[in-house]
Amino acid sequence: METIFTTENLYNLLSGRIPSAFNRALLNQFKANGINLTKEQWSILAVLWKKDGCSQQVLADETYRDKPSITRLIDHLEKEGLAERRPDKKDRRLNLIFLTEQGRSLEEGAMKVVDQTVNSAVRDIDPEVIQLVRDTFIRIYNNLETKK
Structure with missing residues (x-):
């Protein structure tokens, strides 16, 4: 070429x-x-601002990251009070990720x-x-x- x-x-x-x-x-x-956000944290929050309550798999797919990276990022977002995991009411094996009020703000x-x-x-x-x-x-x- x-x-x-x-x-x-x-x-x-x-x-x-x-x-x-x-x-x-x-x-x-x-x-x-x-x-006080990293680019990685922002990328997760940006998905949640559009699709609050989505699965970790959706976050992985939307941000082109692997599951272990997503898990670490969500752990940190929870620690910072920006997001929280909640069990899926339809499938208790899954956690859905929701923004907190602080995360929304x-x-x-x-x-x-x-x-x-x-x-x-x-x-x-x-x-x-x-x-x-x-x-x-x-x-x-x-x-x-x-x-x-």
Whole structure:
């Protein structure tokens, strides 16, 4: 395949250089705004803000994490008083994860910071270019997922 990118440049792009920079910026903005969350905690809370009372498996699927990672993150969210496990009334083998009032109260501030960080990251980039990049990354993701 002929490309204007070197293999090293493509690897850096695909392996997380941009996500790492974004995550670092997001963490810095959380701290600057007095929001005591990690990017990982925020990713779990963001799912719960949309689907409160979901299973750990849903959280794992939605955040692309394995079950042990989700378990540790939920343990920490419980310790911080942001979420709680409750037995599923239909299947007592399952725990459902619910936000606490404190966890719910973080949504507006955290999402405002996320929106500001995203807007800062894409400033001065034409929306059509952003759409092209989005579509390209979706195709790359789908190419990798179909190889499994």
